[in-house]
Amino acid sequence: MRKERLIVPILAALAIVWMVGQLLSSVLFERSLRQALEDLEARGEWRVSRVERSQGWLSSQGRLLLSPLLGRPWQLELTYRARHGILSTDVEGTFLPRLDSALQQAVGEVTATSAPRWKGRYHTLSGHSELQLALAPFIIQQSGRELEVRGGRLRLEGVFGDWRLRVRMDQLALTDGAAQLTLGPLLLESRYTYIEDAHHFAQRDHLHVDALSLHYPAYDVKLAPLDIHxxxxxxxxxxxxxxxxxxxxxxxxxxxxxxxxxxxxxxxxxxxxxxxxxxxxxxxxxxxxxxxxxxxxxxxxxxxxxxxxxxxxxxxxxxxxxxxxxxxxxxxxxxxxxxxxxxxxxxxxxxxxxxxxxxxxxxxxxxxxxxxxxxxxxxxxxxxxxxxxxxxxxxxxxxxxxxxxxxxxxxxxxxxxx
Known part of the structure; x- marks a missing residue:
């Protein structure tokens, strides 16, 4: 009988712990996201705005706009939906580039097989975040010229003050009449470390291109490999x-x-x-x-x-x-x-x-x-x-x-x- 009486308090305590954990996970995720956006703006290159935000115990969602600090030739719209857990938060969403009318006219038509989607995870206790993005093949056509991107993958991970980026592109091909420039596969690895407000920072980048070829009707030029540090x-x-x-x-x-x-x-x-x-x-x-x-x-x-x-x-x-x-x-x-x-x-x-x-x-x-x-x-x-x-x-x-x-x-x- 005494054990049966303990069931209700134990369940209530577990429920309180679960709710507190969910609330803490939501609050820490929100704080980490806000800090990351402030750090991005501190570099002095980007303007970041949150046009939509809905924060809850079980899930949060919102929409972000990233654009160059001066002018708006383009904007990158990111949507996210976060599912909070006690130990981690799973996040997924989409990103969509938006061009102003002049740049849209200059770039031309863009065709893609699917909308780009991304996913990530935020670890509540350590503050470590991970983000992955798979880029489907797409083609940009303008005035007889064509840029073909044959897919790629992006991974961003880190904590406050230390972020790592890894981007792998399968191949890029730029065609202009009979001439063609082919680049890739290529790999970009970057590490960015900083203190608050980016008062001090360090960034190390390495771009590796497996092969580069330039084709003209009269001759070809080939380079393999190419590394930029x-x-x-x-x-x-x-x-x-x-x-x-x-x-x-x-x-x-x-x-x-x-x-x-x-x-x-x-x-x-x-x-x-x-x-x-x-x-x-x-x-x-x-x-x-x-x-x-x-x-x-x-x-x-x-x-x-x-x-x-x-x-x-x-x-x-x-x-x-x-x-x-x-x-x-x-x-x-x-x-x-x-x-x-x-x-x-x-x-x-x-x-x-x-x-x-x-x-x-x-x-x-x-x-x-x-x-x-x-x-x-x-x-x-x-x-x-x-x-x-x-x-x-x-x-x-x-x-x-x-x-x-x-x-x-x-x-x-x-x-x-x-």
Whole structure:
């Protein structure tokens, strides 16, 4: 009898625990989603809005709109429906790109075999989230040109402050009359780490393309493989961007089926971009986006208002390091082994005008701020002759002085007018 009396309290306690768990799961999911959207906006590239939201104990649903921070050439509409559990929340939905009338007219007709759908899971206790998307094949046609995307898959996972992205595309084919560019399969892997409001962040990306081919009626060009690495860091003092391009053999089968036209790799780093000025420029852009007309790509006079921040970004004298250029051409018998650096003179920045860069005189003022030097090691004899240097010259020293090029102490000859 005593055991039977305990059944009702036990069931009631279990029901309370279940309800509390469901409520906690719903609240934590909502908080995690809101934090993720705020983190996305903090990068200064996107505007995110929640146009619909319905939060419940057992399920939640809503609709999100993502668009570029300035203007609305396109929007990405995402719908979601979340089913809350005590330990995890399962989410699924659709995404639909929406183009403005001008871009729709430029892109043309889009045909897809099915609407893109995505699914994911949020783990209540750890805060870890996963999202997967399968992209069905689709075709874009416009004025005789055709872009065919033969399907792909996307996976996004992580927690606050650390997200990983993996995108695999089966193949992309761009056809324009008799010419065709084929790319893929390709794989993009990215990791983004940050602190609150993206005050500091780091992003590492790697794009691997198995094969790239360009077909013309007269000849074909093939490249396999192609790798692009990039690393971007915003710390307390500067923004640094490092990039590396690695090319496999570039082949022209119709001309030399067994010999590569070229292969090699190039690595560069851009540094000393003022971090505080970048953060201020991002804040101003977000403010302009909030005040401006959503239908305009850029508010009138925006560049003038941004100019002080843009110039301040250059205040620490940015530096471009060409870490290495190692490119070999077995077909031509040439090899480039070079390195060097280029510097920007940041003194008296108030003499520069960003809004007048479309004028030749203003571009000349900016070029005068460039100084640097590059060395081509073991340069081929034919290059020395081409530059008007003695036959035995094996090392080429390129100097940039106030935007003017010199080679081995001599003014650079005008090669393009010859």
């Amino acid at each position: 990039s690393y971007m860091v915003l710390d307390e003092s500067e923004l640094r961007l490092t990039g590396e391009l690695i090319m496999g053999d570039v082949m022209v089968p119709t001309e030399a089926p067994d010999t590569a036209l070229l292969n090699g790799h190039i690595a560069m780093e851009l540094s000393r971009l003022n971090a505080d000025a970048i953060r201020q420029a991002i804040r101003r852009l977000r403010q302009e986006a909030a005040w401006g007309d959503a239908s305009l790509p850029m508010a009138e006079g925006l560049l003038s208002r941004l100019e002080p921040d843009l110039l301040q970004i250059l205040s620490d004298s940015p530096r471009l390091d060409v870490i290495t250029v190692d490119v070999d051409s077995p077909l031509l018998g040439l090899r480039v082994d070079a390195d060097g650096a280029l510097f920007f003179d940041a003194r008296k920045l108030d003499q520069l005008n960003v809004t007048l860069l479309d004028k030749q005189e203003e571009r000349a003022r900016w070029l005068e701020r460039l100084d640097g030097d590059f060395i081509w090691h073991d340069a081929p004899t034919v290059v020395a002759l081409w530059l008007g240097l003695p036959l035995g010259t094996r090392e080429l020293q390129f100097d940039v002085i106030r935007g003017k090029w010199r080679v081995n102490g001599r003014p650079m000859p005008d090669l393009w007018s010859q």
